[in-house]
Amino acid sequence: MNRAEILGVHLEGPFISPDMLGTQPPQARKVDRAFLEELLSMAPVRVITFAPEADEADLLLNMARENGIRAQLGHSPCRYEVAERVFRRGASGATHLFNAMSPLHHRAPGLAGAALAHARNAEIIPDLMHVHPGAIHVALRAVPGLYAVTDASRATGAPDGTYPFGEVTAHKCGNGLRLPDGTLAGSCLTMLQAFRNFVEIGLEPAEAVRRCSTIAADYLGLQDRGRIRKGAIADLVVLSPELTLKDVILRGKSING
Numbered sequence: 001m002n003r004a005e006i007l008g009v010h011l012e013g014p015f016i017s018p019d020m021l022g023t024q025p026p027q028a029r030k031v032d033r034a035f036l037e038e039l040l041s042m043a044p045v046r047v048i049t050f051a052p053e054a055d056e057a058d059l060l061l062n063m064a065r066e067n068g069i070r071a072q073l074g075h076s077p078c079r080y081e082v083a084e085r086v087f088r089r090g091a092s093g094a095t096h097l098f099n100a101m102s103p104l105h106h107r108a109p110g111l112a113g114a115a116l117a118h119a120r121n122a123e124i125i126p127d128l129m130h131v132h133p134g135a136i137h138v139a140l141r142a143v144p145g146l147y148a149v150t151d152a153s154r155a156t157g158a159p160d161g162t163y164p165f166g167e168v169t170a171h172k173c174g175n176g177l178r179l180p181d182g183t184l185a186g187s188c189l190t191m192l193q194a195f196r197n198f199v200e201i202g203l204e205p206a207e208a209v210r211r212c213s214t215i216a217a218d219y220l221g222l223q224d225r226g227r228i229r230k231g232a233i234a235d236l237v238v239l240s241p242e243l244t245l246k247d248v249i250l251r252g253k254s255i256n257g
Contacts (some may be wrong), residue, residue, distance in 0.1 A: 003250075007222065008046030011039060012095065015050040015060060016075035022100045023185045024075070024091075025166045030121045031056035037064055045069055046220055049095040051076035052086035052111070061090045070219065072123075076111055077102045083114035094122040096151055097139055098131050099184070121145035126197045127189040129176055133201040140203075148194040149214040153177055153186040196243050223236070 015036075016237035018028040029035075030114070030178045031054050039045065040063075047070045050060055064071040073083055074095025094101075094115035102110030115122055121144045124131055130151070131139075139146050150156075155163045155172040162171050170177050170185040175193065177185045191212055198208035217226030239245060248255050 004007055007220070008044045010047040010049070011045050012049045013075065014230070015048070015054055017051040017053070017077060020051070020075040020100045022075065022183075023165050023168060023170065023179070024042045030054065033059060033063070036060065040069075041066060047072055047093075049074045051078065051089065052083045053078045054256075055249050056087050060087065061086070065090060068221075070121075073111060073115065073119075075099075075100045076112050080109040083111045084118055087114060087118035092120055093145075094119045094143075095129070096149060097122040097124045097143070097146070098135055099125060101153075116142040119143050119145075121147065121215070123147060123149040125149060125151045125187055125189065126194045126201075127187045128197055128201070130184055130187065136201060137176045145219055146211065146216050148191065148198065148212045148217065149216075150189040150191055151187045151191055152192060156188040156190065158188075192245060193239065199243065 013030050014026050014027050015031050016024065016028050018026065020026060023216055031050065037145055048060065049072045050057070052073045054060065054077060060072050070093055071085060071091050072095045073091050094111070097115055098112050101112055104112040104116065109117070114241070116139065122139065122145070124136060124139055124146055126136060126148050141213040153165065153170070155170070155177055158172065160172050160174070162169050165185065168179060170179055172188055175188045177188055179185045195208050195212045198211055199205055203211070213226035225235070228236070234249060236249040237245060238247040238249065
């Protein structure tokens, strides 16, 4: 099998704030047990993002815990105190830290501040457009389990131009993707470029590798992924000293071999 393997689903909605949709369709809704059970029956959900101000936050946390799902906070303009309470009740992470959430201010720390203070894990989009390198370093010092996500869209790898995304369109220029009003709309980042960007802003290559693979695997309980050791699945990339891609190895076999 020389293709990537889907290990599960990140349910990034619909239990989010209608005021922080990003490019999500305008179908945010309250947490509902029956509807959530229906969603969980459709696919192997590993992560759920929800807004911490949701009336039924405890219900979602409990259902996530019962099903071995990581519950993350995101897509919310909530106050620090609201997010802090939900982190203390069991939310384990933050979704694309700093983006689509109430920002950090020294008198109103917001969801971003609560994540920096209380999250054990958090995603970050290291395309150097969604988050300033300085803010990435802040997050690295604050959140032990900070790891890269691409937040990549269907336009990744495609030529520059305008592309439909549900009910909206977005314009791709290089690795950037923006709505007509200039708002960032996901990314066109690859994980290889995320790794390179981590190195560019000062991380040692070994640390960048952890942030692009091992930490995320550990967060999801995947002990046979994201590491090189006996018994682990041999999915690897081989890079040159200049960090150009030389080979991709899937389950121990070169896809170029």
